[in-house]
Amino acid sequence: MFLTETWLKSHSDPLISDFHAAVNGYAVHQQPRLQRRGGGVAILSRCHLKADNRKTHSFKSFECLEVSFRSQSVLLRTIVVYRPPESYKNKATKNDFLADFSSLLEIVLPLPGFLLIGGDFNLHFGHHESPMSRKFQDLLESRGLSQHVADPTHVKGQTLDLLITRASDQLIDDVLARSWSLIIISFISVLIYLVHRMLSQHVLMGISVSLTVRISGHGLNPRFLIFQWTPAQMTYAT
Numbered sequence: 257m258f259l260t261e262t263w264l265k266s267h268s269d270p271l272i273s274d275f276h277a278a279v280n281g282y283a284v285h286q287q288p289r290l291q292r293r294g295g296g297v298a299i300l301s302r303c304h305l306k307a308d309n310r311k312t313h314s315f316k317s318f319e320c321l322e323v324s325f326r327s328q329s330v331l332l333r334t335i336v337v338y339r340p341p342e343s344y345k346n347k348a349t350k351n352d353f354l355a356d357f358s359s360l361l362e363i364v365l366p367l368p369g370f371l372l373i374g375g376d377f378n379l380h381f382g383h384h385e386s387p388m389s390r391k392f393q394d395l396l397e398s399r400g401l402s403q404h405v406a407d408p409t410h411v412k413g414q415t416l417d418l419l420i421t422r423a424s425d426q427l428i429d430d431v432l433a434r435s436w437s438l439i440i441i442s443f444i445s446v447l448i449y450l451v452h453r454m455l456s457q458h459v460l461m462g463i464s465v466s467l468t469v470r471i472s473g474h475g476l477n478p479r480f481l482i483f484q485w486t487p488a489q490m491t492y493a494t
Contacts, residue, residue, distance in 0.1 A: 257282070260338035260376045262296035264288040287312050287321040292345075297336045297375070299323045313363065315356035317348035318377075324369060331369030335360075339378045350388045353379075354395060361399050370427055373420040381405070381415045396420065404428045 264271055266288055282300045285307060289295030297319050301307065308326040318339035325332045339353060340346055364371065381403060383389045396403055402423040405415055421427045 257300035258334070258336035258374050259286075259298040259300065260296075260336065261294060262286060262288070262298050263294055264296045264298070266290070283307065285310055285321065285323045287319065289319060295319055295338060295340065297321045297338050299334060299336055301325060313360055315360065317346070317353040317356045320360065320375075322364070333364065333367060333369045333371050335364065335371075335373045335375075337373060337375035337377065339376065341378050350379075354388075354391055357392075358395060361395075361401075365399060365422075370425050371420075371422050372427065374418060376416060377418050378416055381418055383415075400424060402428075 262271075264286055267286070269288065272284055272286070281303055283303050283305075284298060284300055286298035287296065299321060301323070305325050305327070308324040308331065309322075310324075311322040313320050313322065318337055320335055320337045322333065322335045325334065340348075342348060342350070377392075379392060380386050380389050381392065393403070400423050401420050404419045404421070405417060419428065
């Protein structure tokens with residue numbers, strides 16, 4: 257599960273214990289926003305999944321956390337991203353973001369393993385009248401990447417929350433959008449099921465956006481799990 261805007265203040269924030277209580281059986285990998293309010297990103301994973309590596313990348317225009325998971329010989333590299341809206345406080349421009357995200361891709365794309373990037377990008381993806389959106393789409397396409405969220409993820413009808421993979425990985429089969437009128441910070445739940453030759457276990461991820469996402473692996477007899485999240489608990493049904 258990917259979470260953005262966690263508002264955690266440190267690596268020992270007392271709220272982390274609340275996370276554990278709400279999602280029993282999951283490990284919390286998080287990067288707080290230090291010294292300022294808000295922000296923060298986290299990845300929750302099943303405790304039995306081996307977290308192979310954890311990296312933080314420092315950029316002016318967005319926060320991110322990278323955690324890799326390994327099952328047998330297969331590596332899944334996950335990155336959660338939160339790009340705050342432009343403000344006088346962060347002083348990060350649209351061009352800063354494009355340059356920073358390009359730098360992140362230069363770091364992670366040559367690395368082995370499947371790649372899943374997701375989070376709150378605060379840009380109107382697919383809005384062709386937006387120069388920023390067009391430039392970002394061009395950047396993804398030039399690097400062989402696909403963005404999978406097509407439906408609005410904001411009450412104003414914009415797609416701000418994205419899921420990005422290598423096009424060649426063919427990792428995502430289906431994305432279902434759902435919104436909650438009472439939840440401003442919403443949620444994506446993602447299930448990636450890779451067939452036996454790739455992964456012997458289910459890998460559960462998610463993102464704090466206004467979507468629910470259902471994902472299967474490579475169309476070969478997938479078993480779907482649909483995850484629903486509330487502030488108090490997470491449940492799933494087959």
